[in-house]
Amino acid sequence: MKRILIVDDSRDTADMLGEIAVVLGHNSTVVYDGASAVSAAAAEAFDLIFLDLWLPDTDGQKVCIEIRKGRSGSAHIVALTGSNELIRSGCEGFDEWILKPLLMDDVERLLA
Template identity: 45%
Template sequence: MNVLFVDDHVACADICADIAEGMGHRTCVAYDGASALRRCSEEFFDLVLLDITLPDADGRDVCCELRGRERAQKARIIALTGHSDLKGSASMSDFDECIVKPITMQALQDLLLAQTSPV
C-alpha cells in the first residue's frame, strides 16, 4: 500500500512513516498542505493520514482539494487531530475517518492492517 503521512511535526510524520515501512508499505511524508497537494499531484496514494492543523493550511481544506483531484479520488483520507471535539463534526465530513492524536504505535499498526485486509 502507498501511504502519505502529512504532519507539521516532523518527528511524528517520520516515525509513522518508519513504522509503515517496517510493515512493508511504501511511504512518503509531507510537512505542510502545499507539499501534500504537490505529492498527490505526482503520484497515487491508497491512504493519506492528514493532520488538521498545518502551518500553511487547514487540513480540512487540503482534504477537500484532494477529493477533487483525479489522482486522490480513490484514496482513503484519515484525519489526525489533537482536537477531540472535531471527531464526528460536520466539518470533518470529507474524511473517511478521524483519529484523535496522539496515536500509539499499536493503533497505527492496527489502522494500517485494517486498510490492507480484504473486506
C-alpha cells in the same frame, strides 16, 4: 503493499509514521505542509493518507477537499487531531479520525 502519504507539521510524528509504514512493508511519502500534500497527492495515487488537521499553511480539511479532486481522490484519508471538538463537528471528505497522541493499535489497523 500500500502507498501511504503522511502529512503533519510535527516532523517527529510524520517521520515516525513513515518509518512504521516502511517497517510494515509499505511505501511512504512524508510531507510537512498542505501545499506539499496537495502536490504529492496530485503526482501519485496514494492508498492511505494520514492528514493533520492543523498545518502551518492551511487547514487539513481544505487539503482533504483538494486531494479528493485528484489522483488520490479514492484514498482512505484519516484526519489526525488532538481535539475531540473537531471530531464532533465532523470534517468533510475524511474517512475517519484518530486522536493524537496516536496509538500503535490504530496505526497497525490502518496499515494492515
